[in-house]
Amino acid sequence: MAPKGFPELLKEHEDELVESLLHWSLSNGLIMYPPNYAKYQANNAPITLFPTPFPKKLYENAIEVQEVFNELYVNVISKEKEWLIAKIKELSEFDQSFTGELFNIYQKILSENGGKLKQELSLGLFRSDYMINSVDETIKQIEFNTISVSFGGLSSKVGKLHQYLNNSGYYDDKYSMKYYDNEHIPISNSINKLAKGINEANYYYNDQTHNTKTVILFIIQEGERNVFDQRHIEYSLIENHQLKSYRLSLEKVQEEVVINNDKLYIKQTMDEVSVVYYRSGYGPNDYTSSKCWESRYLLEKTLAIKCPSILTQLSGTKKIQQILTNEEILKKLLPKIDTKTYNQLLSTFVKIYPLDDSEEGKYAKKIISEDSSKFVLKPQREGGGNNIYKEDIPKFLQKIDEKDWGAYILMELIHPPKYSNKIIRNDEIYNEDIISELGIFGSIIFNETTGEIKLNFESGHLLRSKFSSSNEGGVAAGFGCVDNIYLYE
Ligand code: ADP
Ligand code: MG
Numbered sequence: 001m002a003p004k005g006f007p008e009l010l011k012e013h014e015d016e017l018v019e020s021l022l023h024w025s026l027s028n029g030l031i032m033y034p035p036n037y038a039k040y041q042a043n044n045a046p047i048t049l050f051p052t053p054f055p056k057k058l059y060e061n062a063i064e065v066q067e068v069f070n071e072l073y074v075n076v077i078s079k080e081k082e083w084l085i086a087k088i089k090e091l092s093e094f095d096q097s098f099t100g101e102l103f104n105i106y107q108k109i110l111s112e113n114g115g116k117l118k119q120e121l122s123l124g125l126f127r128s129d130y131m132i133n134s135v136d137e138t139i140k141q142i143e144f145n146t147i148s149v150s151f152g153g154l155s156s157k158v159g160k161l162h163q164y165l166n167n168s169g170y171y172d173d174k175y176s177m178k179y180y181d182n183e184h185i186p187i188s189n190s191i192n193k194l195a196k197g198i199n200e201a202n203y204y205y206n207d208q209t210h211n212t213k214t215v216i217l218f219i220i221q222e223g224e225r226n227v228f229d230q231r232h233i234e235y236s237l238i239e240n241h242q243l244k245s246y247r248l249s250l251e252k253v254q255e256e257v258v259i260n261n262d263k264l265y266i267k268q269t270m271d272e273v274s275v276v277y278y279r280s281g282y283g284p285n286d287y288t289s290s291k292c293w294e295s296r297y298l299l300e301k302t303l304a305i306k307c308p309s310i311l312t313q314l315s316g317t318k319k320i321q322q323i324l325t326n327e328e329i330l331k332k333l334l335p336k337i338d339t340k341t342y343n344q345l346l347s348t349f350v351k352i353y354p355l356d357d358s359e360e361g362k363y364a365k366k367i368i369s370e371d372s373s374k375f376v377l378k379p380q381r382e383g384g385g386n387n388i389y390k391e392d393i394p395k396f397l398q399k400i401d402e403k404d405w406g407a408y409i410l411m412e413l414i415h416p417p418k419y420s421n422k423i424i425r426n427d428e429i430y431n432e433d434i435i436s437e438l439g440i441f442g443s444i445i446f447n448e449t450t451g452e453i454k455l456n457f458e459s460g461h462l463l464r465s466k467f468s469s470s471n472e473g474g475v476a477a478g479f480g481c482v483d484n485i486y487l488y489e
Contacts, residue, residue, distance in 0.1 A: 003053035003488035006421060007171040007179050017049065017170040018424065024164055029232060030157040033225040034426075042228065045154055046481035048465055049422040049429070050171065051162045051185045052436050054485040055132070058139045059461070062130055062440045065344050066458040068337065069128050069144060070444040072345075075333045076320065077122075077311050078451030087323070088314050091380055094407035098284045099314065099380060105297045106310040112301070117448060118262055123201040123275060123307035124444040125149055125194055127462070130348065131416040131437050140414045141348045142437060146316030147282045147308050147382065151482060152190035152441055153232030155462040159187030159484045184487045190441050190460025195236035197443030198275055200455050201305045202243060204445055205274035212242040214274035215266065217304070221280040222249045230279055244271065250280060250287065253295035264302040277307045282382045309448060317380045322352040322409040350414060356406035364410050368393060376411050418468045423481045434465040436483060461485065
């Protein structure tokens with residue numbers, strides 16, 4: 001069945017809706033700091049007025065494969081460690097100042113500790129992102145994120161807001177009735193589920209006891225505008241698990257912590273840190289000085305459980321994603337997988353090529369020189385704004401030495417359906433065609449050495465939308481907005 005169209009409202013009713021939406025957002029923390037903010041002033045986050053249609057079956061597919069994807073990446077990290085390390089070494093050659101630095105820290109820690117990690121347990125809070133491919137109505141994976149996944153906080157909030165607007169009759173022009181069935185506009189429980197992941201890591205840190213004296217350390221960016229997204233997870237930690245949290249940037253870590261017998265403490269209170277949760281450290285810009293790299297090294301070598309560990313972070317690079325689309329490699333990494341699930345995983349992949357000297361790489365170079373309009377070129381970077389699209393690709397590649405092309409992957413473009421939803425940003429409403437990207441969160445606790453998985457669960461969803469005219473969709477970066485799904489069959 002086709003989805004219901006968006007509510008059509010008279011101007012005066014839309015104005016009422018917008019006022020209520022803004023009040024709700026400001027009351028409930030669906031907010032962000034504006035650029036150059038003062039600490040006491042926040043803005044409504046950019047969001048859609050209405051939830052965007054998403055086929056129920058495809059949403060369920062994405063949910064169904066999440067735990068297998070979590071396991072796949074854990075197997076890469078623990079069971080195929082040597083292979084992963086060999087790949088990271090190759091990537092480090094291209095990218096000494098970032099991938100190389102991270103890898104150096106990993107190696108240094110091992111060599112200082114007789115080849116072993118201080119803390120073998122690792123927490124992954126992941127997010128797998130998809131777009132719908134209109135051509136065959138399947139979901140296709142955009143990327144798998146293993147560090148600093150964001151919007152789990154605001155996603156729960158936007159779901160609640162849309163339900164509130166629906167329940168209050170703002171979506172029905174005539175009778176002030178519910179326009180949607182609430183079941184069809186599900187609220188993501190990502191705030192509580194991500195907090196649960198952290199709480200469970202605290203439990204394993206404390207030899208499987210619920211110790212509420214240990215604390216969580218959030219590593220954050222100075223001047224972060226998306227702090228409320230993170231704060232919602234902190235509030236859930238204290239409310240639901242009695243776990244305190246602290247926030248420190250990589251710049252400040254060394255002044256504010258003490259390490260004793262490999263345990264990490266907050267200097268001022270001598271609270272012991274059980275989990276270091278990185279919401280920073282995923283890109284070169286987060287390491288403004290050598291001090292930041294030293295901080296990362298110090299944190300990594302403690303007994304605190306890292307979310308993520310260095311290897312977990314590096315397993316999420318685009319290059320590894322490209323390699324994992326190979327059917328044989330996939331099967332090898334998931335030896336016990338049943339055929340149905342295996343096919344489900346495969347169906348989420350679009351073609352991704354290397355740009356190296358391999359046969360596949362040579363083929364990719366050939367097709368891109370003939371027609372680049374169907375591709376996106378991606379470097380090994382996270383956080384939005386790094387990709388090169390379509391016709392820009394050949395020009396871009398010409399500027400770099402061919403031997404360095406191996407640092408990039410070439411991915412087929414996905415063409416999602418367009419919807420004419422409305423986006424509100426500050427006090428402006430944009431009514432343009434939008435396209436959406438569904439993210440599914442996942443939490444996993446595992447032993448990085450043995451590969452044993454202690455806990456693995458799907459952790460809610462996120463829908464981000466952007467104007468179909470823009471190539472990139474980063475919300476914090478200013479291109480997109482937070483949305484929610486309206487499921488239809
Ligand atoms: P980043 O690590 O910077 O988030 P992504 O791989 O997620 O990198 O790409 C950023 C954005 O580019 C995505 O959110 C999506 O909007 C767009 N994009 C990436 N890959 C594709 C693709 N294959 N087809 C269409 N759009 C894509
Ligand atoms: Mg992304």
